[in-house]
Amino acid sequence: xxxxxxxxxxxxxxxxxxxxxxxxxxxxxxxxxxxxxxxxxxxxxxxxxxxxxxxxxxxxxxxxxxxxxxxxxxxxxxxxxxxxxxxxxxxxxxxxxxxxxxxxxxxxxxxxxxxxxxxxxxxxxxxxxxxxxxxxxxxxxxxxxxxxxxxxxxxxxxxxxxxxxxxxxxxxxxxxxxxxxxxxxxxxxxxxxxxxxxxxxxxxxxxxxxxxx
Numbered sequence: 001x002x003x004x005x006x007x008x009x010x011x012x013x014x015x016x017x018x019x020x021x022x023x024x025x026x027x028x029x030x031x032x033x034x035x036x037x038x039x040x041x042x043x044x045x046x047x048x049x050x051x052x053x054x055x056x057x058x059x060x061x062x063x064x065x066x067x068x069x070x071x072x073x074x075x076x077x078x079x080x081x082x083x084x085x086x087x088x089x090x091x092x093x094x095x096x097x098x099x100x101x102x103x104x105x106x107x108x109x110x111x112x113x114x115x116x117x118x119x120x121x122x123x124x125x126x127x128x129x130x131x132x133x134x135x136x137x138x139x140x141x142x143x144x145x146x147x148x149x150x151x152x153x154x155x156x157x158x159x160x161x162x163x164x165x166x167x168x169x170x171x172x173x174x175x176x177x178x179x180x181x182x183x184x185x186x187x188x189x190x191x192x193x194x195x196x197x198x199x200x201x202x203x204x205x206x207x208x209x210x211x212x213x
Contacts (some may be wrong), residue, residue, distance in 0.1 A: 052081040088118040107134045125156045158187040178204040
């Protein structure tokens with residue numbers, strides 16, 4: 001009876017396999033292909049990032065040797081590795097080169113690209129703050145104020161407040177500028193040791209006192 005029971009179980013197993021075997025094999029094949037695809041993708045990503053890193057390292061060697069080559073290398077990284085941190089760093093460098101040559105429009109374009117496409121929040125905040133200063137150089141004060149309006153970042157709270165103060169001062173709003181500088185000093189990691197901010201605050205206080213006499 002026990003032998004017959006085993007044969008019965010075996011027949012049921014064969015019957016189940018005949019009905020479901022292809023699905024099981026198909027599932028295994030799909031799982032293997034998926035695993036291989038993920039492995040391939042990860043390997044490609046590692047190679048991609050390694051190439052981006054190598055290109056950026058080459059850019060660093062050009063910075064002090066050949067500005068023309070450096071600019072070309074930075075532009076290539078921004079184009080070929082646009083979704084990496086290296087692209088944002090390269091664009092920051094390109095913006096600095098443009099600003100050094102008083103090419104404010106070119107600097108604006110690079111910094112705007114970072115704010116729109118950058119893969120790192122911190123770099124995007126740095127680019128936005130620098131863009132505000134570049135717009136100030138072009139006397140686009142309302143645009144500069146708009147570019148930083150509504151931005152919330154604890155890490156860059158002081159920097160945003162300071163550039164807002166600089167813009168308001170340029171617009172003639174001394175009271176608003178001083179208020180922004182006070183906020184910037186309060187949020188600064190240097191606290192009371194931020195001499196530049198303190199000088200800006202004291203300077204406005206002196207001017208206001210002089211005007212009231």
